[in-house]
Amino acid sequence: MSCCHWKFDTAFTVDASRITFGRGCVREVGDRATALGMGRVALFSDASVARLEFFDTALRSLRDAGLDVVTYTEASVEPTDESFRAAAAFVSETRPDGYVSVGGGSVIDTAKAANLYATYPADFADYVNAPIGAARPVPGPLAPHIACPTTSGTGSEVTGIAIFDLLSLHAKTGIASPELRPSEALVDPDSTDTLPGEVVACSGLDVLSHALESYTARPFTRRAAPAQPGRRPMSQGANPWSDLGSREALGLLGRYLERAVTDAADREAREQTMWAATLAGIAFGNAGVHIPHAMAYAVAGQVRDFHPSGYPGDGPIVPHGMSVILNAPAAFRLTAPADPARHLAAAGHLGADVAGAADADAGPVLADHLVRIMRAVGMPDGLAGVGYAESDATALAAGAWPQQRLLGNAPIDVDEALLANTFRHALRYW
Template sequence: MAEMNRVFTMETVPLKFGWGALDEIGHDLAALGLRRVLLLTDPGVAAAGHAERVAERARTCGVEVVVWDGVRSEPTDASWREAIAFAREGAWDGFIGLGGGSAIDTAKAVNLYTTHPADLMAYINRPLGDGRPVPGPLKPLVAIPTTAGTGSETTSVAVLDLLERKVKTGVSHRHLRPRLAVVDPQTTLTLPPAVTASCGLDVLCHALESYTSLPYDRRPAPADPAQRPAYVGANPVSDLWAAEAIRLGARWLARAYHEPGDREARTRLMLAATYAGMGFGNAGVHLPHAMSYPIAGLVRGFRPRGWPGEGPLVPHGISVALGTPASFRHLGPHAPERTREALRHLGGDAGAVAPEEAGAALAEWMTALLRELELPNGLAEVGYTAADIPALVEGTLAQQRLLVNAPVAVDAALLEAVFRDSLRLW
């Protein structure tokens, strides 16, 4: 019998948080010894004036910031290559990712592939890519989130769509983690309600999945410490971050959605995103996130109401949320006490629920929230039918980096049942 793991790791980034934190960015860049920096963002964030605000503050401290605003929502292998090609034309002391997870993940990729050049698939997670370890440290990366969602400012993961294969995947390595996170809730005031809902649901799902992931001491010990993955499983430290993120997200997400100008709601939701990133960035996520990759990658004609931009798209938070109720309905019996505790953190009446029924109760709680946030009623409303389930199952099985975090072994039969239950939620 394999020896079980007895060690967990906890890593995160130095963090600056609060209203107006962005105004100190010049000092922060100079303190890192940076003099010429490439800032990567998307057109919407640039149009809101955030990029120019960063560049102006940097100039006052003798730091030159060059802005590249070509990041696309839900990055692809093509958009990563475009950003990397631009970055290779200049010489940079470091990088800034300004925006949602798309911008921060793109900045992580640019930092990786310009510091340690290789074919794009070299570092992509197996089995879709080669899964080559990152050879060594990267240049300083400062992450500035403008959404309360991905928590990418604290994590060691960068995600992208592989266009030809119609699936999401990514790169995962501790060297990708930013050197500094500057989190200013004021930047989220301009978010449309639909974006607030999608990003906030990503927060809740991060926290719920990391809290219920397979614990670190129920996993085989690595052959050598260098092989210990970034996602080590639920552990006493990640549990603290995840539990608080669940409580904050459950209390403040709907309020931020209905009252976009509410400063307290924006601040609390931004805290939830940061806490959740600290939790799942070490413990890991599992089934809902693994399902979300093919849900987003195989989309045909759907475009969410109130979402900026053009073209078919299932935003990341929505693609995760649509699989969450059925996931916990099926996984709950395999982690009954943890699932009941997660329900209690959400504010559900966990004391009235038997442990084996906690998954169904959590699914009911999440479904009610999805209805309040006016999400599509299941996968059928984003264009999927029962005929698509085999392809969705295949795409999910490719996400073994995430599936191994589930509290029970995930096979095709389980996935088929979960996808079938996700076609309609109410």
């Protein structure tokens, strides 16, 4: 074929988990697991969540349904390749025929990885995203998995992505496949009632970035068509389906995020923030994220001594949502000229005053509104606030550069020099 029209895709694919949303729905997990044919269930969580009544409710529901339950409560708050391997070893020994995860994105991702490596054993790097790993396709279906998120943030309950720290590189990467997407999601806002405000802020800002990055991603019509229909990537670019979820999530966050962070008793705000998380999860699970998330993996992977309040343990950590939002104002100033109207629309959905704004205003308007939200919910003042300096920009760019799955989804072309400069602009905002 000599014509160029065949080079770009003309269709997009919509994938999503079955979702049940509402207060108290975690009590349905036993019936849901039985309906999926589970008999021996691996119940995944972490040490903190496993002490909560919410976890006990899920465990009771599974046992009341007559299911044999083995519990794994050692999922890491920030998973690593080592913690994924440990979880896979556990299920290889206990041999469950289904999974239930009760926790944040880290717990859900750990259950995804354990399910994958126990079902289709391989060298660990085989399934890891390129260029770090071989990005080998998952050979077939996995065992059923019901995800019960306890934070209003990652959207992992509806995505086929599992993120972890690769210890040898001091950087985050992941595994991405539609087969990893949980069979069902039980999204129960009761789980967020006891979350500290800083955790709600970090997870909610991750949601905000999911929605913004999906909405401003390279359009699916500017992505190369797959060699085979089944090989269309999950990060397929902005499309009409992802736009719906992104716009609604941004509107909800503009109205409710600050309330959810500052008033733990505001059940409406926490419920609506959690609904926004699910909507944004569906959006980015079908469109993909781009520069802020790619930068975030280096920020989290190279942290030296920062540890926020509200998070367990005492080791260095930049929570995922924080590591993303600290880059976002600088990144969106950069991408706005690619589609000023879409960036202004996103700012408007978040609540910014965009009346009379010209195309040249899109980047500043969106970036300034993001900074206002960051300050309102107590985020640090840019990357300097978590311990980075201008001298770190080159190393951070090198750490972000392997995230080609994300960077290739940006609405602009990206190289390491551009990344380093964006890290420099993200050091301080006020």
